[in-house]
Amino acid sequence: MYLLIGGTSFIAAHTVDEFLSRGEKIAVTCRNESFNKHYSDLGVPVYNLDLRDKEAFDKLPGDFDGIILLGGLLPANATADLVHEENAADYFAVNTIGTINVLEFARRNGINRVISTCSYADVAGAWKKDYAIKEDEPRNYGYSGDHAVYVFSKNAACDTMEYYNRQYGMKNAWFRLPPVYGVGPHGSLKVNGKTIKSGLQIFMEKAARGEDISVFGDPQLSRDVVYVKDVAKAFYQAMKSDKTYGLYNMTSGRGITLEDQAKIIAKVFAREENGVSKVVYEPGNGNNTPSFLFSIEKAANDFGYEPEYGDFEKMMEDYKKDYYDGKFKELFHYEDLI
Numbered sequence: 001m002y003l004l005i006g007g008t009s010f011i012a013a014h015t016v017d018e019f020l021s022r023g024e025k026i027a028v029t030c031r032n033e034s035f036n037k038h039y040s041d042l043g044v045p046v047y048n049l050d051l052r053d054k055e056a057f058d059k060l061p062g063d064f065d066g067i068i069l070l071g072g073l074l075p076a077n078a079t080a081d082l083v084h085e086e087n088a089a090d091y092f093a094v095n096t097i098g099t100i101n102v103l104e105f106a107r108r109n110g111i112n113r114v115i116s117t118c119s120y121a122d123v124a125g126a127w128k129k130d131y132a133i134k135e136d137e138p139r140n141y142g143y144s145g146d147h148a149v150y151v152f153s154k155n156a157a158c159d160t161m162e163y164y165n166r167q168y169g170m171k172n173a174w175f176r177l178p179p180v181y182g183v184g185p186h187g188s189l190k191v192n193g194k195t196i197k198s199g200l201q202i203f204m205e206k207a208a209r210g211e212d213i214s215v216f217g218d219p220q221l222s223r224d225v226v227y228v229k230d231v232a233k234a235f236y237q238a239m240k241s242d243k244t245y246g247l248y249n250m251t252s253g254r255g256i257t258l259e260d261q262a263k264i265i266a267k268v269f270a271r272e273e274n275g276v277s278k279v280v281y282e283p284g285n286g287n288n289t290p291s292f293l294f295s296i297e298k299a300a301n302d303f304g305y306e307p308e309y310g311d312f313e314k315m316m317e318d319y320k321k322d323y324y325d326g327k328f329k330e331l332f333h334y335e336d337l338i
Helices: 010-021 036-041 054-059 088-108 120-126 148-168 199-209 228-240 258-268 297-303 312-325
Strands: 002-005 026-030 046-048 066-069 114-119 173-177 188-191 194-197 213-216 246-249 279-282
Touching: 002 010, 010 026, 010 228, 026 036, 036 046, 054 088, 066 088, 066 228, 088 114, 088 148, 114 120, 114 148, 114 228, 120 148, 120 173, 148 173, 148 246, 173 228, 199 213, 199 258, 213 258, 228 297, 246 297, 258 279, 258 312
Parallel strands: 002 026, 002 066, 026 046, 066 114, 114 173, 173 246, 213 279
Antiparallel strands: 188 194
16 A cells, blocks of 8 residues: 555645556545545545644554655745745745655655655756756756745755665655646645736636637747646656656656647637637736756656656646546536636
8 A cells, every 4th residue: 555645735636546546555644634535435544644743653554665745835825925924944844844754754664665746946047948957957946936945945855855765775756847737726826925816727718718818928938847647647657666766857748838838728628609719929928937848758767657648739638628527626626617
């Protein structure tokens, strides 16, 4: 049996589905009870756990074959307004010390592998359109903004995972994730503690209504995104491979421009009665995120990772199906597209 820590994320829900579909047993931990019924109905054991509480780990069974660590504090769910308050300590308490608590639990119980995640912004200074970043790229990140301390805390956590690899002979690994698409809580996110509607949600809503979709800044900015079902499958593949070790880029391995994203979403989410949205360009309104692309060669070599949904249109078609089928809607309460 495997243990997934941080069961109340959409990546967790999909990952549990992936493991169950392959006949694997998996248990989850949650900090609140909102997902308990969902997992219990699937026959998945649920344990209450706060990553910061070292003693709480003593209440968990210790006979797991591996651990997937998805619990953590992210800028998208942090409530702190950095203009008025500072939450650096929270990031380190949850993401860094929490990871150490997981590693110690694993070490004490002879669990040889923990797989976690890190931020793709740890190499933000190297982002370019036609340069596929590999895992040996030196870290290059910023020191301001609502993502900065998050990156620091995740870097420290992953460095500690490597320390446990070398000190205790473990085979820990961590996935560098870009934006992950898939049904879940993507209608809004927090920026500096303020809730805003996500760009993806805006595009989908406008496409469903047949309204013009605006692309701000350079329409040829290219981004390497990934689908949640590919990530979930990668967790399974990585957990099963003897070669899995260290950092992996977990992306689609291909870029998609903002223009093409808008056009594909306009096509996929169009309703017959409203027609296909027109994509309009507003170059005067800047887009501050540069292009980025990652190599997935290491993951392919070590555990056979090959994205099923690397093609953005195929990704959006599956996203649309899950959205209208109401997949996980009882968990994330996303609104119908209008």
